Amino acid sequence: MKLITCILGENECLAFLIGTHIYPCDKVDKYLPNTMDRYLLTDHTVKTAMREAYLSLCTATTNSTPYTIDNTIINAPVPRPGSLRDAYAFRQHVYTSRRNRGLEMIAEFDQFPVFYFSNHRAICGPGAVACMPKHFDKLDFELEVAIVIQKQGRNIPASEADDYIAGYMIMNDISARTLQMEEMKLNLGPAKGKDFATVIGPCLVTADELEKYRVDPPKGHVGATYNLEMSCSVNGKLVSMGNLRDMDWTFAEIIERISYGVDIFPGDVIGSGTVGTGCFLELNGTGKLNDPDYKEQWLTEGDEITMNVTGLGQLENHIVRINN
Known part of the structure; x- marks a missing residue:
């Protein structure tokens, strides 16, 4: 997977990056973590589900998103390291x-x-x-x-x-x-x-x-x-x-x-x-x-x-x- 931390509206958001297109994780599936902090703390089962969702997006032909790297603020992927x-x-x-x-x-x-x-x-x-x-x-x-x-x-x-x-x-x-x-x-x-x-x-x-x-x-x-x-x-x-x-x-x-x-x-x-x-x-x-x-x-x-x-x-x- 390629994961980014971006700003959508006024909120920090974890998203999949596929090519130049951005897919907020919690918009793909509401049960997926919506920040990098939560992703890193989650268990193997959730990480596996995220990978499956990412691969599904990679192979889909009908998914669209209004967000790209050209119209979205991109932060450091891990904005608050421990x-x-x-x-x-x-x-x-x-x-x-x-x-x-x-x-x-x-x-x-x-x-x-x-x-x-x-x-x-x-x-x-x-x-x-x-x-x-x-x-x-x-x-x-x-x-x-x-x-x-x-x-x-x-x-x-x-x-x-x-x-x-x-x-x-x-x-x-x-x-x-x-x-x-x-x-x-x-x-x-x-x-x-x-x-x-x-x-x-x-x-x-x-x-x-x-x-x-x-x-x-x-x-x-x-x-x-x-x-x-x-x-x-x-x-x-x-x-x-x-x-x-x-x-x-x-x-x-x-x-x-x-x-x-x-x-x-x-x-x-x-x-x-x-x-x-x-x-x-x-x-x-x-x-x-x-x-x-x-x-x-x-x-x-x-x-x-x-x-x-x-x-x-x-x-x-x-x-x-x-x-x-």
């Missing part, structure tokens, strides 16, 4: 970023997946991303994929962890690099460099939709792995390309690490970390390493950011400035 964690799963990004700073690759990367907590109350969907003046000092995008958890668990082995994933989304971890680097000199963070905006969307895609893209995980690893091309353009110019299959730690292994000694809950969102070439910090560092006169690029007011991931759709945002 928590937000971001991992560090792509070796290429880690290696290149460290090399550009004159650092050796850190051995601990291969020992366990790491993550940090970000602000789960600063979630954005498609559309405007509001930034304060200090954020514009080296403002950056980060091209990622995120998952959302669908059931509670603790000490989950990687071999079972994929069952806890409700679906996948594109994620843009907006970053204010100067704030981030200043605070991380104190061996804490990132915090203020990350806590003002994380974008997810445009829809939540369940794993069955991605099965045709499934490939073997990296050697020695466990968990669902998908051949999904990832790209980011800024103002229509392609700046980043990668692939989700290049995650060196799978989401299943990340869940195993995260759930060690603690519960995870429906609605928790977990990011993959930045794909190789997936941010200006890495791209600028490589450019300056190869050419001392390389002109750095950062996001500015009015910039249009477009991210595409195979099977997950297209996430579009633009940067706006606010002063308070």
